[in-house]
Amino acid sequence: MPAIKSIKSRLLLWIGLPFTALACLALLSSYLLLTRQINETFDDMLLNAAQRLERRIYTVDGELRINMHYFSISTLGSRGEGKIFYRMREVGGGMIAGFQGLGDPPVDLSEPIFYDITYAGNELRAVALMFPFNRGRENVNIEVIVAESKEARYTLTNDFMVTLAGLTVVAGILAITIALLAIYHGLAPLNSVSQALRRRSPHDLQPLEDDVPKEVHPLILSINQLMLRIRRSIESTQQLNADVSHQLRTPISEIRALTEISLKTTQEPAIRANLIEIQRISEHASHTVQQLLKYAKTRSELVDETHFEAVDLVALCQDACAQTATSIYQKGQELSFDQPHAIPKVMGDPILLLWLVINLIENASLHAGGAESYQGPIDIALTTQQQQVMLTVSDQGTGVEEAQLGKLTERFFRHNPHAPGSGLGLAIVEQIATAHSALLSFSNRPQGGFAVTVAFPAMQPLALRYE
Incomplete structure (x- = not known):
């Protein structure tokens, strides 16, 4: 080159x-x-x-x-x-x-x-x-x-x-x-344009101001046209995601409904076995479609930071616990949230952050036990450290092999083939963390089990959090 x-x-x-x-x-x-x-x-x-x-x-x-x-x-x-x-x-x-x-x-x-x-x-x-x-x-x-x-x-x-x-x-x-x-x-106008672009968020596609000399105006016009095309492409992708969601969810829901009706009306063992298998496959397909759509929507280039708001992670974790508590308790597991006091808020999309916490809870619920069903506790904790808010979801299960820690966020990678799942949960978590300028890390607990930590930038200095 x-x-x-x-x-x-x-x-x-x-x-x-x-x-x-x-x-x-x-x-x-x-x-x-x-x-x-x-x-x-x-x-x-x-x-x-x-x-x-x-x-x-x-x-x-x-x-x-x-x-x-x-x-x-x-x-x-x-x-x-x-x-x-x-x-x-x-x-x-x-x-x-x-x-x-x-x-x-x-x-x-x-x-x-x-x-x-x-x-x-x-x-x-x-x-x-x-x-x-x-x-x-x-x-x-x-x-x-x-x-x-x-x-x-x-x-x-x-x-x-x-x-x-x-x-x-x-x-x-x-x-x-x-x-x-x-x-x-x-070259001062070009330097100003360069600094303006560097200061921008990767997701800010608003047009640049064209108060520049006439020699630089064609460059500004080209950049603005490129941003317009990118924004339209993103909007088109988002619309496609919504269409796919509607078109796939409806037939899968119909299959599940027909399967349940058929199971109630037939007693033939072979037919019931086939219907149960169809029900399992449709549930897996429904979950996979839902995860794929979440994965597509959480891509960092599609996240608009201009709609971010101050999010209370304490309330958000409570909401996530409420939504997952029923399925957690049905499996014989426990869910605990160490409710802290005076945790600073973070800037973000509350829906995406809720998906992040729910995915972490569901991932621990499905995979903490390894080849067997997990029966232990799932702990959620919020702490502060060095101007950051640390969200940690941990379990007391079998943990993850050190060689596989770097692969956990790869799409469709499943370190526990014995449990159901799409292999997209932690990939979605990573994309949401990236969109929020957060750092995602994995570790095996010394006392046994696995922990996922997401470090968010705090909105205000931690020294002032009690004011």
Whole structure:
């Protein structure tokens, strides 16, 4: 799966790459322009220095001399960094002054010529020119070469480029900072939408507010349309559950009624045996259909938290005990509820929570005895612990093997095949607990038996529960 890049990284990439390319192009252009301008300036100064030498030449007894007392050569880059070399000689004659080994110009000197040479291990930029001079009655041509080492040019160019590069880096940092601020404020509406969605309950399908910039409006519209489709799908599923409940319960109830009537009107042993088996199967089918419908209705994505209310678990457990007491006592079992005082209320759906408690009681009644019918007590307790309300339903039966504890909430899993049931009771309990942000746990009691605990978040701090 390819790495997911954030919008911020994409924007920084598309801002940073062009800026970096432009900065590199600007530095290269600046380097070329500065190099040309500096070379032209140095060359002009070098030519001016060569032309000033003409005023230093004089004749003594027909020989050409140079006034060394007043002679000096200065260029823009002298600054103590460069080296100056010169040579003056009569064309077709001898040396007047300077360095004999300084290289000759590459072409004839009809006009001043600039060229690069190497002398005494130095890279030099030289200018060569020729001018006429009157030596008595004789006209002669004098060749002048002035050369300067290139260190000063390189130093000046480097100084300019270092300064320019530093300014470019500072400008780049400022540009990136401004871009980050602009991206942060530009993405603020998306962050607000993201936070609004994270704060929502998984079951809250109300439309998002569309007070957002026009660029984000299509996203909000798409999210709201998706929520509308999900809500309609949930409503359709709930309606289907109701239809299935009606369509299946009616024929199963008719089968049970006809079976009971038939049992009263016939005495044939074989027929009665078949009718009893039909009655057992229909009762099992009725229970399974009822559990399947409860399982479908308690799916967490179908539970609407907006209809939750404050539920008194004490009263709810009393109601569950009242509804199951008759069947419990008919089996020779006992049902006890340790009625506590000042238990905080919890937020939830009272009908679903009632189903949860009844399922836990019925599960203990059916499976606590293992292969034999259970004849012991079923205890219900409510306690408080660490800002939670703990509901515990326990028995004193055979317990559950440790290896099977993790499978108890799987659909249709039955750890006790000897007892009737659909294998959906604890799966329904788990879904109801999940929808109420409660934690479901199982344990075998040290003194024998099995306990199921559901930890609900308390509505108010436990320290204030007596107020």
